[in-house]
Each structure stands twice: as C-alpha cells, then as structure tokens.
Amino acid sequence: MFGQEVGHGVDFATRNEQNSFCIDALKTSKLRSYVDPMLQEVEVLPAMNRTSALLDSYIYTLNLMSSNLQCDNVFMFPLDYFEKWGQEGIIDLKHELDQVLMLISGRCLLGKEIREKMLDEFYTLFHEIENSLSLINFFLPYIPIPANRRRDAARIKLKEILSETVRSRKRYNQVEEDALQNLIDSKYKDGRSISEDEVTGLMIGLIFAGEHTNSLSSAWTGSYLLNDAKCLMTAIEEQKKIIKKFGRRIDYHVLLEMYTLDRCIKEALRLHPTAPMLLRKVHKHFTVWTKEGHEYEIPAGHTIVSPTVLNHYIPYIYKDPEVYDPERFGPGREEDKVGGKFSYTSFSGGRHACPGEAYGYMQMKVIWSYLLRNYELKLLSPFPKEEWRKFALKPQGKVMVSYKIRQLA
Numbered sequence: 427m428f429g430q431e432v433g434h435g436v437d438f439a440t441r442n443e444q445n446s447f448c449i450d451a452l453k454t455s456k457l458r459s460y461v462d463p464m465l466q467e468v469e470v471l472p473a474m475n476r477t478s479a480l481l482d483s484y485i486y487t488l489n490l491m492s493s494n495l496q497c498d499n500v501f502m503f504p505l506d507y508f509e510k511w512g513q514e515g516i517i518d519l520k521h522e523l524d525q526v527l528m529l530i531s532g533r534c535l536l537g538k539e540i541r542e543k544m545l546d547e548f549y550t551l552f553h554e555i556e557n558s559l560s561l562i563n564f565f566l567p568y569i570p571i572p573a574n575r576r577r578d579a580a581r582i583k584l585k586e587i588l589s590e591t592v593r594s595r596k597r598y599n600q601v602e603e604d605a606l607q608n609l610i611d612s613k614y615k616d617g618r619s620i621s622e623d624e625v626t627g628l629m630i631g632l633i634f635a636g637e638h639t640n641s642l643s644s645a646w647t648g649s650y651l652l653n654d655a656k657c658l659m660t661a662i663e664e665q666k667k668i669i670k671k672f673g674r675r676i677d678y679h680v681l682l683e684m685y686t687l688d689r690c691i692k693e694a695l696r697l698h699p700t701a702p703m704l705l706r707k708v709h710k711h712f713t714v715w716t717k718e719g720h721e722y723e724i725p726a727g728h729t730i731v732s733p734t735v736l737n738h739y740i741p742y743i744y745k746d747p748e749v750y751d752p753e754r755f756g757p758g759r760e761e762d763k764v765g766g767k768f769s770y771t772s773f774s775g776g777r778h779a780c781p782g783e784a785y786g787y788m789q790m791k792v793i794w795s796y797l798l799r800n801y802e803l804k805l806l807s808p809f810p811k812e813e814w815r816k817f818a819l820k821p822q823g824k825v826m827v828s829y830k831i832r833q834l835a
C-alpha cells in the first residue's frame with residue numbers, strides 16, 4: 427500500500443530500522459517542538475501574537491528567498507481554524523475535527539510546504555488509498571480492481587508531491603522542525619542515507635496510521651464529554667485550575683498537567699479502540715494459563731488474535747465496563763494497571779506498540795482544551811452508535827453540536 431521500499435516490501439532487519447526512524451520522529455524530545463505549530467492551527471491568537479506570527483512568517487519567507495535567490499516554496503500561514511466559526515452556530519463535530527486534524531498533521535508531519543500549498547490535493551489522493559481498504563484487499567492486495575488502480579495511481583502522485591518537497595529542501599539546504607525532516611535526516615546503521623522513495627513511503631504510512639485513529643478518538647472523546655454533564659464539568663474545572671496556575675499560555679508541560687482530559691480520552695478509547703483486534707504471528711511455542719486455571723499450548727507458526735474490543739470490557743478488570751468513567755484510571759483505582767500489563771491495549775503493546783501515542787494525546791489535548799476554554803458546547807444529535815467500517819469503530823452519522831463563544835477565567 428505504501429510502496430515496495432518500506433514495510434512488508436523489505437526484509438525484516440530493514441523494516442525494523444525503518445520503524446525506529448518513525449519512532450524517532452515522534453519521540454518526546456521532538457514532540458515539544460510540535461506544540462506551537464499545533465496551537466497555531468487552532469488558536470484564535472490575540473492581536474499582538476497574530477502580528478508577531480505573521481511577521482515570523484514574512485521573515486521566514488524573505489530569508490528563504492534572499493538566501494537562495496530562487497525559491498520553490500513561498501507561503502504564508504493562514505491562522506486559527508476555529509476563527510471561522512464566529513460567535514455561535516451548529517457544526518458536525520466529526521467533520522470539524524477531521525479538518526483541524528488534517529491541518530495539524532499537514533504542519534507537524536508533512537511540513538509547511540504541503541500544508542500551505544497543496545493540503546487539499548494531498549488528502550484527496552490520500553483518501554483514494556484509504557478507500558481501497560476492504561476485506562478482499564486484505565487477502566488479495568494486488569488484485570486489479572478499480573479501487574486498487576485508483577490506489578496505485580494516487581500513491582504515485584502522492585510520492586511525486588512528497589519527493590518534490592524533499593528535493594526542494596535538499597536543494598536549498600532548508601531544514602524544518604517536522605516529522606518529514608526527521609525522516610529525511612535518518613540514516614541506516616551501515617551509514618546509508620534513507621532514499622527519497624523510502625521517505626515518501628514511510629511518510630504516507632505515518633499519515634495513514636495517525637489520521638483515522640486520531641479522528642475517531644477525538645470524535646468519541648467529544649461525544650462522551652458532551653453527553654455527560656458531570657464529566658464535562660470536571661474537564662472544564664480542570665481547565666480553570668490550569669489557567670489560574672499557568673495563565674492562558676499552553677506549552678508541552680501545561681498539556682502534561684491535563685490529567686482529567688487525558689483520562690477522558692483514554693476512557694473513550696477503552697470503549698472504542700481504533701484497532702478492535704491485534705494480530706500476532708507466534709514465533710516460539712508458549713503456554714497460557716487462564717484465571718480459571720485452564721492451560722493452553724500455543725504452537726509456533728500460529729496466528730493469535732487479541733480482541734481489544736472484548737478485553738476492555740472484562741468485568742473483573744473494569745468495574746461496570748459499559749459505563750464511561752474516566753476516573754477508573756485515576757489515583758487509587760488505576761484499573762488498567764491493577765489488571766496487568768496488557769489490560770489496556772488501545773495503543774497495542776510490545777514491539778509493535780503505537781509510536782504515535784504521545785503525539786496523538788498531545789494533539790487531542792490541544793484541540794479539546796481549546797474548545798473547552800472557548801466555547802459552550804451542546805450535543806444536539808443522539809449519542810452516536812458504533813459503525814463497523816474499514817476495520818475501525820466509527821461514530822455513526824453526523825455528530826451535530828451547537829457552540830457559543832465564551833472564555834473561561
């Protein structure tokens with residue numbers, strides 16, 4: 427799906443090294459530099475900050491032009507997605523979250539060039555790849571059906587867009603603080619630099635792994651918060667306390683202090699994991715003992731399934747498992763920890779655990795803290811049902827929400 431140069435197209439050792447390039451691009455030290463760009467996408471900046479952000483953008487563009495005489499990428503930063511909402515109105519929460527998440531990924535992962543000049547084109551092509559996902563493709567990925575032809579054509583075009591950005595950065599010695607740059611700078615253990623095709627394949631893979639998952643998780647979190655007055659109030663009170671302690675400015679450390687919001691997201695993901703089951707190939711024979719004392723031999727060569735969607739509802743681990751109760755993860759309860767290492771697997775576990783977990787939490791907290799601080803929100807639609815589609819559990823239909831601007835003090 428992402429090309430023969432990455433993932434299952436290459437040998438095991440190369441694949442492992444490529445995984446570590448992705449992990450590196452999303453590790454904590456890099457994440458700090460993504461907070462400001464994330465905030466710039468959502469925040470309606472005060473007049474002073476807006477002027478300085480615009481000034482920064484002018485200076486950046488001028489520097490680029492003067493240092494290179496010629497420049498392929500001249501861009502300005504359109505600011506603050508939510509500004510266009512105005513004072514009050516009604517929106518489809520799912521659609522709005524998708525839009526803002528795309529802008530954030532555009533800036534933090536793909537880079538300014540694509541974010542400013544061709545984000546719509548990028549995502550239209552990207553959705554062709556996503557739309558090719560189906561059960562038949564799971565077993566016969568190269569079967570020549572129209573969806574696969576569209577997928578392959580889209581991948582070629584996406585690669586062209588990304589390659590052009592990579593080449594332009596190299597041509598003008600332009601260095602950015604985004605995941606794309608981290609991949610461009612990656613080197614294999616034998617000293618070989620990563621190729622352009624590998625960078626583009628890995629980047630499409632990262633967007634694929636992050637887009638759907640974050641969009642579903644943010645929509646479920648919002649639906650639960652707006653459906654539960656007590657949880658909503660607790661989350662708002664936390665924002666008030668944080669504003670009192672740190673002022674309105676948000677940075678990496680302020681985001682880490684949002685424990686309640688963190689638990690609200692985690693609980694939404696317990697009830698609706700984005701990967702309903704995890705699959706693993708057994709390399710070495712092992713034995714499992716169940717709580718009831720049954721013993722099972724698991725032979726090498728078999729494939730095992732860990733059904734997250736069932737495991738998260740086990741009543742001796744999660745009290746009243748059907749209930750949305752973020753405090754089950756709070757001090758004194760910590761049901762996921764009490765239940766053992768793999769009781770909570772919304773981000774998987776072991777060697778293939780999700781490297782985007784911290785990034786995902788960060789962007790969901792940026793968005794939801796902004797919405798809680800600045801809008802009075804009400805859920806107008808009934809609480810969404812689950813829709814099984816493309817292997818993930820989506821909230822079904824539109825999630826209509828009314829909003830009215832306000833400011834927490």
Ligand code: HEM
Pocket residue numbers: 445448452535631632633635636637639640643695700701704705771772773774775777778779780781782783785786787
């Ligand atoms: C709420 C958001 C997210 C959730 C719930 C989530 C969940 C998961 C899960 C369950 C897996 C493992 C699948 C398996 O074990 O078979 C996974 C893998 C992965 N995720 Fe995420 N993810 C999220 C966000 C992201 C983001 C934002 C990125 C990147 C920008 C990302 C990148 C990856 C990658 C590269 C893998 C493959 C890891 C490997 O195979 O070694 N994820 N994710």
